[in-house]
Amino acid sequence: MWSNLLCYCYTIRRCQHLKSYTVNFHQEDNAKATTVHKLSEEDFNKATEKGTRHLFDLDTNVGFFVFFDAEDAEGNDQYLMLQYEGDHEEPSACYGFDLKLYYQFLALYLNDLEFQGETNEEEEEYGPIHHLAHLLYHIVEDGKSIEV
16 A cells, blocks of 8 residues: 555546645734645555655654655655544555645755754643644644545
8 A cells, every 4th residue: 555655646537536634823923814635545546646745754642744746657746644643554644735735844844954953852841743743733733534
């Protein structure tokens, strides 16, 4: 299942089981409502035909997330995330995003690297990585009812 982990990309017109949904963040999250795509295993396999590039991982209380971009058979760039839960070796969900939202995720991750260097390890301030984890929580919760 999900045999081609490092080769992931989607093209909406090629994905027959892809489901889209809107995530409405809280006003204080400073994030606009956004469309998220949830992909089936079949869509995953079609979407990963030309390869991927692993960008970063994030371990949170709602799962372990792997972020990567990819290129499909038609050469379209895609921005994706796999979610793993517990000790399972297989992903529990696969999500696709538009470039703008994906860039915000990457910026929060990179800002946290800088933020960590500026704070004392004993301090546990709400930083960029916490904000990213919070946004992911909304994406996962809103997508739980979506079957692919």
